[in-house]
Structure formats: structure tokens, C-alpha cells
Amino acid sequence: MTGDDPYRRARHLAELGRHADAEAELRAALAAEPGDADLLTLLGYVLRRHHDYQAALEACDAATAAGPRLADAHAERAECLMALLRDRDAIVAAGEAVRLAPYAPAGHLVLARALASAGRYDEARAAARHGLSLAPQSVDALLTVAGVERGAGRREEAERAARQALAIDPAAAYGRWLLAMLDAERLRVGRSMRALHDVARDDPARPDVISMTWPVRSLLSALRRWFAAAVLLVAAAGVAATWWRPAAEASRLLAALFAAVVAGFALRVLIPAGRLPWRCLRLVPSRLRRATLGGTATVAVMLVLLGAYAMTGLRSFPVLALAAVPVLWTFGAVERAGTRPDGHR
Incomplete structure (x- = not known):
């Protein structure tokens, strides 16, 4: 291919983030060469980056049919399948890419991401490390290792790999995003939000608004795990007070304690985050936005009910709070259904 051929022009446009122009270039080229597997693979990549996952998969299906021995086509097909949450099929497709090009790091890295997406972290770590051994200075390999280690809960190893990648390419958006999310998991709220804001500022065409809502969504996720048990305990103590009077005072104290802990935790997370998560919440998909706001309102109501019970002792309040748990x-x-795997790759 020459330096001015459609594939190279489209690839350059895609690297600039001009996905619509890249797609137009590719479709024009495919009108003349509909069976070009390289063009079809690149079209799948461009469509995936544009979040049109089903169309991207169709392009990759056509690419693998046209060039069944093209490892890149199978690897890109695996990426599309992951985006569609078809992890088992993605592992098969990535495995085919590795079989066709066993010494190319890209296939091993895609396989690692597919295995991690399926929760098979030991295998994913082995595949990622093997890919890195084939390209020790590859930023993509280091960031794949970092992403897999983060998914496996090995934060120190994830941070080490991400920092190694950023030492090679300080502008790598995915590496900066990974460090920001590792800070988020350690509740370094302000630093995480500043880093996410900087990543979005440097790539305004693709701001990751969902990630920037993490303080609100993570708070709700944590409360869903234990707040229900706390409310149940208060309600049970309130019911026990009908035949054992000392339980009444204990249940009111528990209600006050739990309400104070939840309020304090919420302030600990939301105050350093500032207004940015709420501003970004207006930009996320409507189903995710409604679920997040609905969950926030439900928690607020439950807190008010627990506080009211602590002050008045009326047993209907904890019962109503318990009814809000479902x-x-x-x-x-609904919120989990409204999110997809991150689109940094």
C-alpha cells in the first residue's frame, strides 16, 4: 500500500479522533473493494471507537470471512464482542488471533482483556504477561497488564505497570484514567477527579462522563451492600421492643448511629468531588441518570426515616425505610444495566 492509499488515510483520521471522516473514507474504498479484509477490519475498529458495536461486529464478521487467516481481524472481532458483553465468544475470537500469529503481542493482549472481562484473572494475567514479554516497551502491553491487575484487585501491581507505561508515553489517556480510578478505589477523591478532568480536557471529543460520576455511583454501590442490613437490624430491634422494652432505646440509638455514619461517609466522598460528578450526570445515558438520581433520592429518604425514628421512636419509620430497600x-x-465496559481501548 502507498502512503496515500485509503487505508492509511482512514487510519490517520481515526488516530485523530475523526471517526466519521474515517468511516466515510473506508466505505468509499470498500465500494470499490468490498472484500478487502484490512479495510473491513479497520472499519470495525472505527465503528467500535464510535460506540456502534453491532455494526462494528458485522464489519469484523465480514473481515474474518474475507480473510480468515488475518489475525488482526479476529483480534478486532474479539474487542467488539467484549463491548457487546459476549465474553465467551470474545475469548474464542482472541484465541484464534493468537493461533494465527503466536509471536504477535496484540493477540495475547486482546486475549488477556477478554479473559479478564470474563473474570478469569489468573489466565488473563498470564496472557498479559506473555504479551508484555513479546514487547517489553509496549505502552499497550503495560496498560493491559495494569488493567488486568486492577480487575484482579492487585492495585499495587496495576499502579506499577500504569506508571511504567506513562514513563514511556506521559500522554497515554488510558494510563492516566487507570491511575485516576485506582485513586478512586482508595477514596483519594480530589486527586482522582482532577485527573479525570484533565483526561477529559485533553480529549474533549470523547469525555468519559460516566467515570466522572464515580463518587455518586460508588457511594450508592457501597450503601446497597450494607445499608439494607443496617435498616433491617434497626427494624428488627424496633419489633423486638414490643415485648422487650430495652430494645426500643437500642434500636433508636442504632438508627441515629447508622444515619450519622451514612451521612458522614457521603460527605467524605461528595464534598471533595465538588460539582463535577453532578454536572457529568446530566450527560450520561438517560437510564443511568434516572437510576442514579433515583437511588440517591431513595437513600436520602431512608436517612430521613432513620433520623425521624431516632428522634420520635415511631416504629413505622424503620418499617418504611425497610420497604425502600427493594x-x-x-x-x-438498572444502573448496572446502563453502563458498559470502559471505552478507552
Whole structure:
């Protein structure tokens, strides 16, 4: 291929983030060469970066049909399958890429991401480390290792690999995002939000607004795990007070304690985050936004009910708070359904 051929022009446009122009270039070229597997693979990549995952998969299916021995086509098909949450199929496709090009690091890295997406972290770490051994100075390999280690809960190893990648390419957006999310998991709220804001500022065409809402969504996720048990304990103590009077005072004290702990934790997370998560929440998909706001409102109501019970002793308050728990869980299920794997790759 020459330096001015459609593939190179489209690749350059895609690297600049001009996905619509790259797609137009590719479709024009494919009108003349509809069976070009390289063009079809690149079209799948461009469409995936544009979040049109089903169309991207169709392009990759056509690419693997046109060039069944093209490892890149199978690797890109695996990426599309991961985006569609078809992890098992993604592992098969990535495995085919590795079989066709066993000494190319790209296939091993895609396989590592597919295995990690399926929760098979030991295998994912082995695949990622093997890919890195084939390209020790590869930023993509180091960041794949970092992403897999983070998913496996090995934060120190993830941070080490991400920093090694950033030492090679300080502008690598995914590496900076990974460090920001590692800070988030350690509740370094202000630093995490500043880093995410900087990543978005440097790539305004693709701001990761979902990640920047993490303080609100992580708070709700934590509360869904234990707040229900706390409310149940208060309600049970309130019921026990009908035949054992000392339980009444204990249940009111528990209600006050739990309400104070939740309020304090919320302030600990939300105050350093500032207004940015709430501003970004307006930009996320509507289902995710409604679920997050609904969950926030439900928690607020539950806190008010616990506080009211602590002050008045009326047993209907903890019962109403307990009745709100399924509502909170429902909003959580809707929120999880409204998010996709991160689009940094």
C-alpha cells in the first residue's frame, strides 16, 4: 500500500479522533473493494471507537470471512464482542488471533482483556504477561497488564505497570484514567477527579462522563451492600421492643448511629468531588441518570426515616425505610444495566 492509499488515510483520521471522516473514507474504498479484509477490519475498529458495536461486529464478521487467516481481524472481532458483553465468544475470537500469529503481542493482549472481562484473572494475567514479554516497551502491553491487575484487585501491581507505561508515553489517556480510578478505589477523591478532568480536557471529543460520576455511583454501590442490613437490624430491634422494652432505646440509638455514619461517609466522598460528578450526570445515558438520581433520592429518604425514628421512636419509620430497600436495589440493577465496559481501548 502507498502512503496515500485509503487505508492509511482512514487510519490517520481515526488516530485523530475523526471517526466519521474515517468511516466515510473506508466505505468509499470498500465500494470499490468490498472484500478487502484490512479495510473491513479497520472499519470495525472505527465503528467500535464510535460506540456502534453491532455494526462494528458485522464489519469484523465480514473481515474474518474475507480473510480468515488475518489475525488482526479476529483480534478486532474479539474487542467488539467484549463491548457487546459476549465474553465467551470474545475469548474464542482472541484465541484464534493468537493461533494465527503466536509471536504477535496484540493477540495475547486482546486475549488477556477478554479473559479478564470474563473474570478469569489468573489466565488473563498470564496472557498479559506473555504479551508484555513479546514487547517489553509496549505502552499497550503495560496498560493491559495494569488493567488486568486492577480487575484482579492487585492495585499495587496495576499502579506499577500504569506508571511504567506513562514513563514511556506521559500522554497515554488510558494510563492516566487507570491511575485516576485506582485513586478512586482508595477514596483519594480530589486527586482522582482532577485527573479525570484533565483526561477529559485533553480529549474533549470523547469525555468519559460516566467515570466522572464515580463518587455518586460508588457511594450508592457501597450503601446497597450494607445499608439494607443496617435498616433491617434497626427494624428488627424496633419489633423486638414490643415485648422487650430495652430494645426500643437500642434500636433508636442504632438508627441515629447508622444515619450519622451514612451521612458522614457521603460527605467524605461528595464534598471533595465538588460539582463535577453532578454536572457529568446530566450527560450520561438517560437510564443511568434516572437510576442514579433515583437511588440517591431513595437513600436520602431512608436517612430521613432513620433520623425521624431516632428522634420520635415511631416504629413505622424503620418499617418504611425497610420497604425502600427493594427500591434501592432495583435502581442499582438498572444502573448496572446502563453502563458498559470502559471505552478507552
